[in-house]
Amino acid sequence: MSIAPLDERHAGESQPALDAPTATYDIVVIGGGLAGITVTSSLLRRTRNLSIAIVEPNDEHFYQPAWTLVGGGAFDVKKTRRSMASVIPAGATWLRTAATRVEPQANRVRLANGETLAYGQLIVATGLRLAWERIAGLEATLGKNGVTSNYRYDLAPYTWQLVQQMKGGTALFTQPGMPIKCAGAPQKAMYLACDHWRRSGVLSKVKVEFDLAGAVLFGVATFVPPLMEYVKRYDAKLAFSSNLVAVDGPSRTATFETKDANGNTARVEKRFDMIHVVPPQVAPDFIRESQLADEAGWCEVDHATLQHPRYPNVFSLGDVCSAPNAKTGAAARKQAVIVAENLLAARAGKPLSYRYDGYGSCPLTVERGKVVLAEFGYGGKLLPTFPLDPTRPRRLMWFLKATVLPRFYWSGMLKGREWFTGACADRTQR
Known part of the structure; x- marks a missing residue:
C-alpha cells in the first residue's frame, strides 16, 4: 500500500501504529445527515453490491430547513424529526458510534467505540459544529x-x-x-x-x-x-x-x-x-485536526470534482467540505450526484467527468406566505430552477418551501431520487 505524502502542517506528528482493522468496507461515509444519507443512496442506486458503512452516533435525523418555519409558527417541529434507522439506505451498514480520527495515509477511521475501520474510499459528510x-x-x-x-x-x-x-x-x-x-x-x-x-x-x-x-x-x-x-x-x-x-x-x-x-x-x-x-460555526474537531483539513479547518476538496487534492480516494460534501458555496441542503443535494459519479469513476480508473457549479438555494421567508427563492452558484451566478424573476417574493415559493420540499426531503432526496439536480448538464464527458 502506497503512503501519501504528509501535509506540511502535520509533518512533525508521529504516525499511529497500523493495528489490524475491525472491519473493511469499500466505502466509509462519516455522517448520517442529509449529505451522508443522500450520497449513500445515490451510490447504491448506481451500484448495489458496494459495501458501505455509515458512521453516525445519533439515533435521530432532523429536517433542519423547517426550523425557521417552526420559529415563525408555520410548521410543527415534531414533523422535522424521524428515527435514524428509518432513513439509513437499504444495503448500507449503520455503525452507531462517532468517528474520532481519520488516518488518510493508512486509509483508516478510528471510532469512539474503540474499533478501527479500513476503507477503499472515504466520504466525509460530517456537517459542521455549532460553536455555542x-x-x-x-x-x-x-x-x-x-x-x-x-x-x-x-x-x-x-x-x-x-x-x-x-x-x-x-x-x-x-x-x-x-x-x-x-x-x-x-x-x-x-x-x-x-x-x-x-x-x-x-x-x-x-x-x-x-x-x-x-x-x-x-x-x-x-x-x-x-x-x-x-x-x-x-x-x-x-x-x-x-x-x-x-x-x-x-x-x-x-x-x-x-x-x-x-x-x-x-x-x-x-x-x-x-x-x-x-x-x-466550525468544522468538527477531528476533521480540523486531521490531514484532510485546509487552512480554515474544513475538509479540503477540489471545488469542481469534490475530490480531496492530496488523497484521491477521499471525497467530501455538505457543510464540512471546503468548497466556497452556500452551506445549504440544496447544495448537498446536487453535490451528492457529483460525488457519487466521480467516486465510482475513480474506482474504475476513469476520468472524473462531473463538475459542481457551486449551486445553493436559500428560500428567504420574507413574510408568512411569501418567499424570495435565491438560487445561485460560484461567484454569485444566478442559477434559477424556474423561469421566473427570482427577486420577486412569491406565494408559489412559500408553498414550495413549506409543503413540497419537506415531503421531497423524506421521500426523494434521502432515497437518492435526483430530480432537478441537473446531473446530465454537469457531465462534461463520459
Missing part, C-alpha cells in the same frame, strides 16, 4: 431569559413562544461571521417575527435590530434590494460589523464587538427583551 461556547454566557441561558435560536430543534418552538409573547420592547437578531449553514436563516427569523408583529398590530412598539458580523445583508447582491424593502417595511435597524461575543441572560444584556470604517474595535452592550442568536 464561543459566545460567553450563551450556553447557560439558552432557552430562557428571552434567549433563543432556530438552529436547535428544542429551541425553535421557544422562538415562536417569545414572538407571540412580545408586545413591545427590543428584539435583537444576530448573525456571526461566515461561513454558516443557511446564510439566510438569521434574517429569515427576523422577517417572520416582524411579520407576526405587524399582523398583530404591535410592530410599532417593537424595536428590531439585526446585528451582523459581516458588511453586507446578503452575499449575492442581486437579492439585496428586495430584502431591503422588507427591512424598511419592518423598520428594522441593521448593524453591520457587529459580532455577538457575550450574553447575560438574567440581566437581558448582549455584548457586541464592533468595528468602524477605520478598523477600530469596541465593545457595545445592548439590552434586549428577546434575542435570536446564531452561533459561530
Whole structure:
C-alpha cells in the first residue's frame, strides 16, 4: 500500500501504529445527515453490491430547513424529526458510534467505540459544529431569559413562544461571521417575527435590530434590494460589523464587538427583551485536526470534482467540505450526484467527468406566505430552477418551501431520487 505524502502542517506528528482493522468496507461515509444519507443512496442506486458503512452516533435525523418555519409558527417541529434507522439506505451498514480520527495515509477511521475501520474510499459528510461556547454566557441561558435560536430543534418552538409573547420592547437578531449553514436563516427569523408583529398590530412598539458580523445583508447582491424593502417595511435597524461575543441572560444584556470604517474595535452592550442568536460555526474537531483539513479547518476538496487534492480516494460534501458555496441542503443535494459519479469513476480508473457549479438555494421567508427563492452558484451566478424573476417574493415559493420540499426531503432526496439536480448538464464527458 502506497503512503501519501504528509501535509506540511502535520509533518512533525508521529504516525499511529497500523493495528489490524475491525472491519473493511469499500466505502466509509462519516455522517448520517442529509449529505451522508443522500450520497449513500445515490451510490447504491448506481451500484448495489458496494459495501458501505455509515458512521453516525445519533439515533435521530432532523429536517433542519423547517426550523425557521417552526420559529415563525408555520410548521410543527415534531414533523422535522424521524428515527435514524428509518432513513439509513437499504444495503448500507449503520455503525452507531462517532468517528474520532481519520488516518488518510493508512486509509483508516478510528471510532469512539474503540474499533478501527479500513476503507477503499472515504466520504466525509460530517456537517459542521455549532460553536455555542464561543459566545460567553450563551450556553447557560439558552432557552430562557428571552434567549433563543432556530438552529436547535428544542429551541425553535421557544422562538415562536417569545414572538407571540412580545408586545413591545427590543428584539435583537444576530448573525456571526461566515461561513454558516443557511446564510439566510438569521434574517429569515427576523422577517417572520416582524411579520407576526405587524399582523398583530404591535410592530410599532417593537424595536428590531439585526446585528451582523459581516458588511453586507446578503452575499449575492442581486437579492439585496428586495430584502431591503422588507427591512424598511419592518423598520428594522441593521448593524453591520457587529459580532455577538457575550450574553447575560438574567440581566437581558448582549455584548457586541464592533468595528468602524477605520478598523477600530469596541465593545457595545445592548439590552434586549428577546434575542435570536446564531452561533459561530466550525468544522468538527477531528476533521480540523486531521490531514484532510485546509487552512480554515474544513475538509479540503477540489471545488469542481469534490475530490480531496492530496488523497484521491477521499471525497467530501455538505457543510464540512471546503468548497466556497452556500452551506445549504440544496447544495448537498446536487453535490451528492457529483460525488457519487466521480467516486465510482475513480474506482474504475476513469476520468472524473462531473463538475459542481457551486449551486445553493436559500428560500428567504420574507413574510408568512411569501418567499424570495435565491438560487445561485460560484461567484454569485444566478442559477434559477424556474423561469421566473427570482427577486420577486412569491406565494408559489412559500408553498414550495413549506409543503413540497419537506415531503421531497423524506421521500426523494434521502432515497437518492435526483430530480432537478441537473446531473446530465454537469457531465462534461463520459
